[in-house]
Amino acid sequence: MTDRLGDRIPAAPEPTVETVGYWQAADSHRLMIGRCRTCGEAHFYPRARCPRCLSADTVLEQAEGAGTVYSYSIMRRAKVPYAIAYVTLSEGPTMMTNIVGCAADDIRIGMPVSVVFVESDGGHRVPMFEPAVIVAE
Amino acid sequence: MSIRNQACIAGIYEHPTRNAKDISLAALHGDVIAGALADAGLGKDDVDGFFCDSDAPGLGALSMLDYLGLSVRHVEASESGGATYLSQVAHAAEAIAAGKMKVAVISMAGRPRADAAAGGVAPRPFPPSTPDLQFELPYGAELVNEYALAAMRHMHDFGTTAEQLAWVKVAASHHAQHNPHAMLPKVVTVEEVLGSPMIADPLHRMDCCIVSDGGGAIVVVSPDIAAGLKRPVVKVLGHGEAVKHQNGGRIDLTFSAAAFSGADAFAEAGIVPSDIDYASIYDSFTITVITQLEDLGFCAKGQGGRFVADGGLISGVGRLPVNTDGGGLCNNHPGYRGGMTKIIEAVRQLRGEAAPQVQVKDCRLALAQAMGGSLGTRHAAATLILERH
Numbered sequence: 001m002t003d004r005l006g007d008r009i010p011a012a013p014e015p016t017v018e019t020v021g022y023w024q025a026a027d028s029h030r031l032m033i034g035r036c037r038t039c040g041e042a043h044f045y046p047r048a049r050c051p052r053c054l055s056a057d058t059v060l061e062q063a064e065g066a067g068t069v070y071s072y073s074i075m076r077r078a079k080v081p082y083a084i085a086y087v088t089l090s091e092g093p094t095m096m097t098n099i100v101g102c103a104a105d106d107i108r109i110g111m112p113v114s115v116v117f118v119e120s121d122g123g124h125r126v127p128m129f130e131p132a133v134i135v136a137e
Numbered sequence: 138m139s140i141r142n143q144a145c146i147a148g149i150y151e152h153p154t155r156n157a158k159d160i161s162l163a164a165l166h167g168d169v170i171a172g173a174l175a176d177a178g179l180g181k182d183d184v185d186g187f188f189c190d191s192d193a194p195g196l197g198a199l200s201m202l203d204y205l206g207l208s209v210r211h212v213e214a215s216e217s218g219g220a221t222y223l224s225q226v227a228h229a230a231e232a233i234a235a236g237k238m239k240v241a242v243i244s245m246a247g248r249p250r251a252d253a254a255a256g257g258v259a260p261r262p263f264p265p266s267t268p269d270l271q272f273e274l275p276y277g278a279e280l281v282n283e284y285a286l287a288a289m290r291h292m293h294d295f296g297t298t299a300e301q302l303a304w305v306k307v308a309a310s311h312h313a314q315h316n317p318h319a320m321l322p323k324v325v326t327v328e329e330v331l332g333s334p335m336i337a338d339p340l341h342r343m344d345c346c347i348v349s350d351g352g353g354a355i356v357v358v359s360p361d362i363a364a365g366l367k368r369p370v371v372k373v374l375g376h377g378e379a380v381k382h383q384n385g386g387r388i389d390l391t392f393s394a395a396a397f398s399g400a401d402a403f404a405e406a407g408i409v410p411s412d413i414d415y416a417s418i419y420d421s422f423t424i425t426v427i428t429q430l431e432d433l434g435f436c437a438k439g440q441g442g443r444f445v446a447d448g449g450l451i452s453g454v455g456r457l458p459v460n461t462d463g464g465g466l467c468n469n470h471p472g473y474r475g476g477m478t479k480i481i482e483a484v485r486q487l488r489g490e491a492a493p494q495v496q497v498k499d500c501r502l503a504l505a506q507a508m509g510g511s512l513g514t515r516h517a518a519a520t521l522i523l524e525r526h
């Protein structure tokens with residue numbers, strides 16, 4: 001499987017009143033995580049109540065958009081194969097995503113990746129990750 | 138209070154069908170409930186407790202009680218996926234110990250093959266308002282690639298190999314050849330598993346369980362009821378249940394909630410893993426078995442691949458006989474739910490009623506382990522430890 005991943009159009013996310021801010025941020029190419037102003041901890045996915053301390057004082061915070069691949073799998077039983085993955089963000093939380101912009105065989109656990117925002121099927125853009133640009137030595 | 142020795146499993150029934158195109162969902166429940174009661178030597182009017190999952194037709198248990206004409210004084214319609222029934226055995230034991238009932242029926246049934254053949258589209262499992270799904274469905278998350286995420290990380294951290302995963306399926310197929318009801322009774326080799334189509338790396342088609350129609354039921358009774366029955370009964374010794382989830386993004390896919398449910402169950406039973414003569418381990422995928430064997434303490438974390446390799450799970454030759462009915466990989470996985478058949482085969486082993494070729498000699502202590510949900514996102518685990526009476 002040497003095809004470049006990324007031709008698949010993701011299903012449109014279905015936000016709730018609680019999460020529409022996250023998805024609107026994605027439309028403007030910003031990846032958000034949740035941050036609790038009571039305990040200071042980051043979490044993903046962002047939510048109205050902190051999963052560490054149950055405080056309701058949570059805010060969206062823009063993430064750097066950099067991370068490493070925690071795990072991945074290439075879905076072959078699909079019209080267009082795609083790579084599901086967990087990426088651990090530099091801020092700490094790990095999020096589910098897709099890896100795009102490379103060949104399936106090029107993905108490795110631990111690989112540095114950076115966020116891109118992919119148009120969905122008629123809805124908000126979806127944060128995905130591609131291999132981080134390696135600065136030539 | 139403990140449920141240790143507070144209740145017995147007195148009746149079991151596994152529906153023989155694997156394709157229920159001519160049997161309604163309600164009728165499947167009726168078949169397995171009548172079968173389990175007959176197995177126990179009890180009648181409809183003896184039943185005073187009823188347990189089902191959220192797939193049972195109607196609101197909770199109401200429609201099934203109406204359909205069967207049952208009058209009960211204890212009802213539970215609960216949901217932790219394939220782990221539901223193991224928890225319900227323990228919850229029934231708790232209610233029996235509290236004097237709330239004496240004879241409980243736990244029923245499950247499903248007909249996903251028949252529903253698909255009838256043109257039904259697989260229902261979306263949860264409504265969009267489910268808080269986590271909008272962060273997963275756009276990425277094409279399904280059960281198989283979520284479990285694959287766990288398998289991939291297990292291989293990375295511990296050196297687990299595709300061959301070792303395949304041995305779980307090979308062992309199941311060795312057992313299934315002796316089960317006349319098994320959906321896939323043919324023995325397969327490691328090479329055949331590795332040669333089957335890749336579904337979601339590293340899981341091949343043969344690393345995945347089957348989809349079947351059918352179901353099963355269990356009768357749980359108080360010790361005084363059990364004393365008056367002719368058939369051999371099985372004592373409930375210990376239980377644990379736990380949920381593991383994404384923990385706000387602190388994700389570790391290398392272990393399951395079985396680490397918690399197993400520890401609780403062994404503590405309540407007062408035994409250790411090496412005491413277990415037979416184990417039913419939920420096998421939605423091959424990685425599910427390896428992870429749970431480690432978490433239950435049958436081997437050290439990371440050693441599950443080596444534990445299952447070279448026939449490690451084959452009855453009579455391996456380290457631990459596991460899923461001697463052929464499991465969900467080869468025998469039966471009704472309604473996408475594995476827990477019921479796990480309990481049933483453990484009871485068969487303790488009664489000496491497994492297929493002769495796979496019956497464990499002098500089987501005294503058995504463990505049943507199930508998982509509901511997804512190893513890759515969030516799941517429930519439940520452990521039951523059972524003893525021959």
Ligand SMILES: [Zn+2]
Nearest residue numbers: 036039050053
């Ligand atoms: Zn907090």
